[in-house]
Amino acid sequence: MSEINRREICEGVSFTAVSDSRFKRERISASLIVPLNKDTAPANALLANVLTRSCREYPDLTTMARKLNSLYGAALYPSVTRRADYQIITIAASGIADRYTYDNSLVSAELARLLCSILFDPKLVDGTFCTEDTEQEQRQLVEELEAEFNDKRNYAIDQCVKVMCADEPYAIGRCGTKEDVARLTPDDLFAAWKKLLDTARVELFMLGSTDPAQAYDGFVPYFKDKPRSTDKKSIVRAAAPQVRRVEETDQISQSKLVMGYRCVRRDDDYGSVANYMTGVVLGGTPISKLFVNVREKQSLCYYCSASLANNKGLLLIDSGVETDQIEKAEKGISEQLSLLQNGELSDEELTAAKLSVKNMYMSKLDSLSSLQSHYLAESFHEKPLSPEELCSIAESVKKEDIIALSNEIKQDTVFSLKGTGGEES
Amino acid sequence: MNYTIRKSDRTGDQYYEIHHPSGLTVLVYPKEGFTSTYALFAANFGSICNRFVRDGREITVPDGTAHYLEHKLFESEDGDAFSKYAKTGASANAFTSFDMTGYLFQCSDKFAESLEILIDLIQSPYFTPETVAKEQGIIGQEIKMYQDNPDWCALMNLLGGLYHNHPIHTDIAGDIQSIAQITPEILYECYNSYYNLHNMLLCVAGKADPDEVLSILDEKLKPAGPFTTETIFPEEPYEVVKHYVEQKMPVAVPSFHLGFKLTKSTTELPDPKEVSTISIILDAFAGSGSKLYRELTDKGLVNASFSYDMSEGVGYGVIVFSGETHKPDEAAGYILQAVRELCREGVPADLFEEAKRSVYGQAVSVSDHPSSIASALANCFFTGREMFDSMDVTASLTLEEANEVIRHILDPDNYCLSVIRPLET
Known part of the structure; x- marks a missing residue:
């Protein structure tokens, strides 16, 4: 059964260790939580994909993917979700526990290190994100947002929400508009990256049987002494006077x-x-x-x-x-x-x-x-x-x-x- | 009761294989410390079993009958199964695939009561003209929902382009006309022909005790007579029907499904080694670390929706590459060229070793989830494989063996491309 240990690195940054030996996988994640805003949502969303594409140490899509494959099919999961009036950018890394490898590889320590590299040490060219990587991920995110129209059930739900919450942040959606995503530049992403790390509320997790210190020690140097807002409230409106x-x-x-x-x-x-x-x-x-x-x-x-x-x-x-x-x-x-x-x-x-x-x-x-x-x-x-x-x-x-x-x-x-x-x- | 214990030396997991006197094979996979249980009662009977011989009679049933039967089995003379599960809190569902019909529940309490409901459901068919007619509206809506799903339409169009006669090319749920022909007599005919315990499997995974499962089965199961039904599959030519099929739908982004008809598929099932080999080769060939994936993304031909998969069953076997893209023909053409090269030259040694680790890690991870365990057990059982074997095969496979298998099983000229394009405005 799980043993939960939650502690604060500083105000607005929490680390939760879920120690549990029942699983064959381990999971480490960082969630950056910010108020939904139409000006910042598109860059934050695109950032999740650009960050997981490469980092300074594994500077392109292929070297990053091959590194993950060699860690027994470890995987990175970038996700952008909406919870009430907040946008949540999560990057999770998951892989099998060291004891299940067939050549005694050290997967979990490497994964913790990799997640920290992705968050804090991205691939930068001339002090900003690489243009080619930005454009690649931009195209893909725009296509993904366009394709939301293909799923009619979710499309209809989204349209209803857009009507209901027209003047609320909730209607912005998890990524903002595809037009705004298409306009982003590498510099916009760089600014968004800095701002997210320095001001977002942060929830960090280490789940599985590995010593949580492996992840904790990697996160602390960046987040300690950087307090941020812990605001969690969202707008709740009354129904329209007429349906x-x-x-x-x-x-x-x-x-x-x-x-x-x-x-x-x-x-x-x-x-x-x-x-x-x-x-x-x-x-x-x-x-x-x-x-x-x-x-x-x-x-x-x-x-x-x-x-x-x-x-x-x-x-x-x-x-x-x-x-x-x-x-x-x-x-x-x-x-x-x-x-x-x-x-x-x-x-x-x-x-x-x-x-x-x-x-x-x-x-x-x-x-x-x-x-x-x-x-x-x-x-x-x-x-x-x-x-x-x-x-x-x-x-x-x-x-x-x-x-x-x-x-x-x-x-x-x-x-x-x-x-x-x-x-x- | 005699158990056979199947143990994995690699993960330490084990499950019990029991041949119950009623004729049913039972697989119980306990997960220590888990709070929930997943049970799957499956019949080796799917949508492709639409023509068969029993007691010397040849019977052909309307398309969609297996799926219709799945819906109707939820109802018995004393009410529907959902209302019975409501008293145990189990989350229940059912599915019909090309090869299998599965009835399942997941629970964290009252396992015994839920298993009894599941067994009663399987053993108490109750079909009347009224109850059968009532389902036409619901299934009709399900069919229409799938008609609006571009991925499903693309896949079914692809199978129609690959297979001349094999029933894999007809929709699992049938169509509005075919389901209108389904009667209680037809449902009883299928039930009596295929829902024989010798042709079924019960998998229980998670919080599970084999003795508890058996004591319930001893009490509830009625012994089955011999299973004599023979499914008839029509002669299937080696060649595909056509190389291209297209449909226009209200989508924002076009998509492609490029499928290859496996060479052995018309005669026999791929063996366990071939299945593991194909997973590794596909990962090395088209996974995110591959040369192909890199080139496709760099050229703007695919995005994160790109995927690849192999499906195989009696008389059919396909490898499918798919994705959403504004350039479906170019993307598919590029992959086709790469498949030709793959068949000539195989995959490189370094990518092969990384893909092996990745596939091995995925195989280990299956046993973290009771639902994945039950699905894997059922799929392996009905295709004559053993769940833990895939890890051994994967760990010991050599590059030469793998490249030989792929050359032998994949014919790059035996393909079909299925494209979904937006409606013209």
Whole structure:
């Protein structure tokens, strides 16, 4: 079982060691957390890719990749995510523990060193990032952002969020726009790199069986005595006075319906878990109200699910439906929410949601990447809780609290992506 | 009960192989200290089993029947399995692939109850005209969702371009017309033909005790009669159907799938050594440290979506390179040239050694996740391989052996290119 040890390197920079001998892999990561801002988001996003492409010691894509291969398929995972009104740039490195190599290689020490090189000692040409590397990664990120349109489910969700949160940082998205990414220069990246390392809130992790000092000692010299802001708050708005309706058409076979709602944010541990569970009973499991009634009983769609982001006070319900059934699906979804608001929540439904949430929390204990994501998310709370602690809170959630929280859910936006037929060969 | 213990000297892991008197093979892979369990009950029956002989009768079923059966097996006379799992908190699901149908759950509590539900689900088919008709709406929506997925469409178009007669070229879920022909009688026919315990496998990984699993099986499983069904595969010519296929869809970035029909695929399964060899060769040839990947990215022909894979089963075997790019023809043409060179000259020794380590590291890592373990066990079992063998084969493989295998199995002229382009505006 894991032993968690969290300590502060300086204000705003924390190091979490998850010591656990059950796994064959080790994982080290650094997450840099900054408020979402349309001027800085694109450079930060591009930086994640440019940094993991090379460093001074392994100065191009091929030498870096070959180094990782020789470390038994070790891998670097750059990721840029959005959590409420914050952008999180994470660079993780993962590889097998030394004892599983077939020639007694030292993988973990090398990986810790490599991650520090990537973060603190990048490949620079004339004091800035290399133009060729910047342009290569720029092209790839622009293509990746363009291709988001290919995934219609996520595209529809994004469009709904853009309408709902139009004047909030949340609408910027995790990377900003592709046009802004395309405009970036090596100097923009250099400035972003300096600023991120010096001002972002930082969450560092070492997970696995290796001595955490290997990673800790590499991080400390850079971050010590560089305190930074620990602000974690995001905007939570009330619903629009009138429900906004936005519609797009596309030559697809299946239409997408996304219904956006505003809800409350609860900052206390019990309230945030109860709020999350409100989304679960509504549409988070195969026995939720939406799945059972809108999908199974009415056969209206293949998926119909709800996800509630407590930290942003947002609830999104999304569904894939036949174009001529959009209205019926919307009515069906609204009816299920009204039923919950009117107190229709059986003991079986509540127990099922509790068991399901409990299983979700407990299964995080069996994966290093899930543990890392869990404690990263928890770093947004005043006191990070373990999956086991969240389980006990979920266990104690009362029906009346879920019903009360469901009554805080107010409709804001309905976005539909209407299919006008697919397949053209 | 007699166990056979399969042990890996390389990782220290072991699993139990049990031949239960009912006819079922059971593989239990305990992971010490894990909090969750993953169970997979699989039938060696996928979408390609659409024509078969049983009791002297030849039967052909509509496309999509195996997948339809998977959906319908979740319902029995006393309710659907999801509502039963709701009482244990297990997260349950099912899938149908070309070769296999799998029913699974993941739980962190009440394992015995969940396993009982899984066994009941498998053993209690209940199909009526009403329940079968009801599913048409849901599966129809699932089919439409896939029709809007450019990756899936590209893959299915590719398989249609590679295979003349083998049922691999038909969509796993069938189409709206084919599923309209499915009746309770057809579902019972398939169930009785393939859901025989001798043709099935149960894998349990994570927090697991073989004795507990067996005591449940002893109580619940009814002994199966002999398995006599024979799947009929039509004669498949060596050559591909065509070298090029294209579809226009509402996408922002075009994509390509370049596939090679493996030379042995029409007659037999690749042997375990060949499977490991191909993984290593593909990594050395097209992985992020390869000359090919470097040239493709430098020329702006691929981005991080570039990937490669081999799939193989009875009567089919393909290697596919794919990616999103604005220049799909150029990217595919470049790869095709490189494949010709690969078949002539093999891969360089240094890249081969690095790829070996990388593939070895990936094989070690599989056993960190109960879900990956169960999938690997099932895939290996149904293709006549043993999970731990791949590590031994990988560690001992020589460059000469590997280059010989690739020359023998890959014919650079036997390819098809499948392209998805944006709709013309």
